[in-house]
Amino acid sequence: MNPDVLRGHMDALLLSVLEREPLHGYAIIEALQERSGGALNVPTGTVYPALRRLERIGYLASEWATVGGRKRRTYRLTDAGRKQLEGERSAWREFTNVIGGVLRANAVAPG
Amino acid sequence: MNPDVLRGHMDALLLSVLEREPLHGYAIIEALQERSGGALNVPTGTVYPALRRLERIGYLASEWATVGGRKRRTYRLTDAGRKQLEGERSAWREFTNVIGGVLRANAVAPG
């Protein structure tokens, strides 16, 4: 998958994957891979900065935890994040409708 | 529409709008607006460089014409462009399936 097309959709992906349950960065990457059937291999250099940005904005909150001797920063959706996710979903629908509509509009000129 | 999300889809949009008939830059912008129901207002600074890039790659070819005293550069799809458009369409389908799938996968964890 060409990385360019992820532009502007990372936030939606991250918020969406955290909707069900809180996860730490590494697990988020794995979750994205699983849910996309292996199509999404988002590098750590994309995910970690994005998570921090989303926390700074207020859509996510995090706590440190130590599991099996390893430190994890576990992220969860805030109320604002949950609301934002709704917005991201409707923006996604509009986006696909608009672009998809143009791509499909290859029939004979109307009227 | 957040400009970021157009990233990586401009080529598909331009090729698609030229599939039916050759058009000049200004008309392409209008066609995108019409076909998107007004949602797509792509600025000239995006379209003209993109058209030149697509011509350089070989997906488009152009000729100058004078209509009503105004000069137009009319672009048309090449065979390579037509082939590329097919690729862009299937890439679009895959893209929407992958992202859309993740955004919708908010149910309880499977099995």
Next chain:
DNA sequence: GCCTACATATAGCCAGCCTACATGTAGGCT
């Protein structure tokens, strides 16, 4: 001791869409 998986983090690169500006014609209104 070495390698892989797990886990987080940052500096700097780069593609490509956008803003702002430059240039010019045609035609309407005053």
Next chain:
DNA sequence: AGCCTACATGTAGGCTGGCTATATGTAGGC
């Protein structure tokens, strides 16, 4: 004449955000 809007093309430079490359450290298998 002067001004404005629509038509029409083009470029320089900026910005943004995802990616590459790298650094750091633990746990466990071979």
